[in-house]
Amino acid sequence: xxxxxxxxxxxLREVNQALHADGLDGExxxxxxxxxxxxxxxxxxxxxxxxxxxxxxxxxxxxQRAEITIDGNAGTGVAENMMSGTVVVKxxxxxxxxxxxxxxxxxxEGDAAAxxxxxxxxxxIVVGGDIGHNSAFMAQAGRLVVRGDAxxxxxxxxxxxxxYVRGSVASLGADCVAxxxxxxxxxxxxxxxxxxxxxxxxxxxxxxxxSARQLYHFHARNTSAY
Amino acid sequence: xxxxxxxxxxxxxxxxATFDRTTIAAIQRAAETGVYDIRGWGAKRPLxxxxxxxxxxxxxxxxxxxxxxxxxxxxxxxxxRFAKYPLRLQTPVTVAGMSFGALSGPAKxxxxxxxxxxGTSTTxxxxxxxxxxxxxxxxxxxxxxxxxxxxxPDDLRKADAIEVVLGQGAKPGxxxxxxxxxxxxxxxxxxxxPQGIDQRSASRHPDWTGPDDLTIKIAELRExxxxxxxxxxxxxxxxxxxxxxxxxxxxxxxxVVDGMQGGTAATQEVFIEHVGIPTLAAIPQAVQALQELGLxxxxxxxxxxxxxxxxxxxxxxxxxxxxxxxxxxALIALGDNDPKYAADYEKLGSAAGFYDDFQDGKDxxxxxxxxxxxxxxxxxxxxxxxxxxxxxxxxxxxxxxxRACGKAHLRxxxxxxxxxxxxxxxxxxxxxxxxTSWIPGRHNGGGF
Numbered sequence: 001x002x003x004x005x006x007x008x009x010x011x012l013r014e015v016n017q018a019l020h021a022d023g024l025d026g027e028x029x030x031x032x033x034x035x036x037x038x039x040x041x042x043x044x045x046x047x048x049x050x051x052x053x054x055x056x057x058x059x060x061x062x063x064q065r066a067e068i069t070i071d072g073n074a075g076t077g078v079a080e081n082m083m084s085g086t087v088v089v090k091x092x093x094x095x096x097x098x099x100x101x102x103x104x105x106x107x108x109e110g111d112a113a114a115x116x117x118x119x120x121x122x123x124x125i126v127v128g129g130d131i132g133h134n135s136a137f138m139a140q141a142g143r144l145v146v147r148g149d150a151x152x153x154x155x156x157x158x159x160x161x162x163x164y165v166r167g168s169v170a171s172l173g174a175d176c177v178a179x180x181x182x183x184x185x186x187x188x189x190x191x192x193x194x195x196x197x198x199x200x201x202x203x204x205x206x207x208x209x210x211s212a213r214q215l216y217h218f219h220a221r222n223t224s225a226y
Numbered sequence: 227x228x229x230x231x232x233x234x235x236x237x238x239x240x241x242x243a244t245f246d247r248t249t250i251a252a253i254q255r256a257a258e259t260g261v262y263d264i265r266g267w268g269a270k271r272p273l274x275x276x277x278x279x280x281x282x283x284x285x286x287x288x289x290x291x292x293x294x295x296x297x298x299x300x301x302x303x304x305x306x307r308f309a310k311y312p313l314r315l316q317t318p319v320t321v322a323g324m325s326f327g328a329l330s331g332p333a334k335x336x337x338x339x340x341x342x343x344x345g346t347s348t349t350x351x352x353x354x355x356x357x358x359x360x361x362x363x364x365x366x367x368x369x370x371x372x373x374x375x376x377x378x379p380d381d382l383r384k385a386d387a388i389e390v391v392l393g394q395g396a397k398p399g400x401x402x403x404x405x406x407x408x409x410x411x412x413x414x415x416x417x418x419x420p421q422g423i424d425q426r427s428a429s430r431h432p433d434w435t436g437p438d439d440l441t442i443k444i445a446e447l448r449e450x451x452x453x454x455x456x457x458x459x460x461x462x463x464x465x466x467x468x469x470x471x472x473x474x475x476x477x478x479x480x481x482v483v484d485g486m487q488g489g490t491a492a493t494q495e496v497f498i499e500h501v502g503i504p505t506l507a508a509i510p511q512a513v514q515a516l517q518e519l520g521l522x523x524x525x526x527x528x529x530x531x532x533x534x535x536x537x538x539x540x541x542x543x544x545x546x547x548x549x550x551x552x553x554x555x556a557l558i559a560l561g562d563n564d565p566k567y568a569a570d571y572e573k574l575g576s577a578a579g580f581y582d583d584f585q586d587g588k589d590x591x592x593x594x595x596x597x598x599x600x601x602x603x604x605x606x607x608x609x610x611x612x613x614x615x616x617x618x619x620x621x622x623x624x625x626x627x628x629r630a631c632g633k634a635h636l637r638x639x640x641x642x643x644x645x646x647x648x649x650x651x652x653x654x655x656x657x658x659x660x661x662t663s664w665i666p667g668r669h670n671g672g673g674f
Binding site for chain 2: 012013020038041042044056057058061062077081095096099100102115118119122138140141159160217218219
């Protein structure tokens with residue numbers, strides 16, 4: 001059964017409350033969001049939600065288990081702190097997409113702005129286009145795949161997240177370095193691309209980036225990097 | 227042979243006020259190691275503080291309450307501006323945020339036990355919520371920090387309130403720090419970090435910048451939790467007047483203002499001592515901001531940073547706070563810096579009463595450590611009992627003062643009950659210098 005909400009007729013509070021119901025199942029469509037913030041946040045059920053239109057900040061924030069598709073652009077912090085499930089943005093995403101996410105898969109079919117994957121903690125993010133500056137800043141765990149180019153300061157102060165970029169990188173941040181693409185990485189990347197619907201990409205065309213692990217302990221000689 | 231102070235005086239040895247022995251030792255340490263000093267605790271420099279204020283007890287013009295007869299209320303409600311379930315506490319003395327990681331699991335458990343016994347709240351920290359802490363805490367405030375370590379919606383829903391942390395008094399503008407010695411397997415797992423690294427927390431939130439964004443962030447947190455939980459905003463005391471106004475505009479139910487005497491588990495010494503303003507200077511700014519918005523007593527003000535006794539509680543509340551939070555004092559109540567560990571402190575190059583190397587994880591009292599053997603020294607049940615006792619004493623002391631001022635509830639205390647004994651304190655607290663009507667900085671000040 002598909003339940004439809006029109007955000008010009010039903011308040012955001014009522015929509016989110018309905019999506020937090022115990023034992024939630026089925027499919028949901030949210031029409032006419034018109035850039036509303038916090039659409040479909042805190043969902044914790046294996047349901048399918050489609051948002052037809054552009055959304056504001058924090059759409060699908062802290063998602064658990066739900067499969068959420070945004071048929072439009074997304075504002076700041078889409079799928080922030082996601083734990084599990086899938087979030088797909090058919091258009092572009094603003095800053096801090098997937099910030100601090102612990103799990104699940106975020107697919108942005110267009111471009112993502114600055115700080116994509118900032119402080120990511122296990123989430124997988126696949127971006128169809130380019131990403132902005134300071135993406136994967138302090139990225140702790142998870143994978144970030146970029147089919148286009150990356151802006152300045154990629155992976156600054158990165159911990160154990162793995163980054164795969166097909167295009168150019170304007171500059172790498174502190175302690176982030178290019179790394180060898182071994183067989184396990186090609187396989188991992190191939191799987192991520194397939195999950196995101198980009199199975200025809202050649203994983204060998206990507207470069208892997210990760211932590212040089214030189215800033216894991218305080219040393220006086222690293223002053224300029226801190 | 228080592229000279230005593232008397233010997234030095236007799237010999238005419240004069241210590242420099244600028245380059246005193248502590249300063250000389252700091253220069254020598256820096257030259258030796260090449261790394262800045264990192265330590266715990268809060269600002270240690272002398273600052274205008276609550277000791278510089280006195281209460282005007284009742285006499286002819288005011289009527290006191292009978293000390294052992296008449297009731298003086300202590301309960302407080304925090305977060306009833308927007309939240310469906312505000313916190314209803316029996317005492318305005320709450321326990322400030324301290325992380326599992328900075329503190330041992332048993333120490334966190336003890337904080338929960340002690341706070342719950344006296345009907346007040348305790349607070350998580352930069353590292354997530356532990357089951358032990360949740361289980362032992364009747365009222366648990368869950369901090370939402372820039373690092374978002376361990377942040378998850380399940381724990382968010384289990385919390386009784388959410389505290390969005392913008393900064394803390396010991397290091398406004400700085401992120402958390404936890405050195406490798408304390409990144410145990412469990413701590414690393416909760417924070418999704420490699421074990422044993424020197425962990426640096428972010429100082430800025432990753433998905434919002436500025437007060438307009440904070441408004442949207444708070445609304446998101448409310449949506450996720452169905453508008454049930456009070457949302458606090460915590461700031462380190464700096465531009466407090468503006469910060470409090472912006473926090474209120476952003477939709478905070480409660481604003482927490484932490485002065486520079488507030489503690490930390492690990493921060494650079496230079497940061498602790500030179501960034502931020504004293505608690506005493508911050509409170510009137512916060513109250514002015516709330517009053518101008520018509521939100522004083524509607525958005526509750528919690529003050530922390532150097533609260534040590536019931537007089538401090540009463541003075542903070544007289545200046546306009548609704549509640550206070552204790553951190554360093556709570557750790558001392560648990561057993562931190564206990565003279566019974568004097569020999570252990572000396573082995574670490576410190577002394578009971580001076581120990582502040584919380585970053586090292588070698589705490590003899592088993593509180594600020596992740597070493598299982600040291601942590602096992604600490605009994606969470608006994609620690610909880612001691613903390614409960616301490617909070618009871620603070621509450622009773624504050625009541626004693628309030629009754630003497632003729633107040634039937636702690637929240638009835640007011641600035642009019644206070645005077646200052648120094649010009650600096652009078653100017654900061656905006657109360658008259660004792661024996662005068664002079665409030666420095668007030669245009670109508672002067673005279674007697």
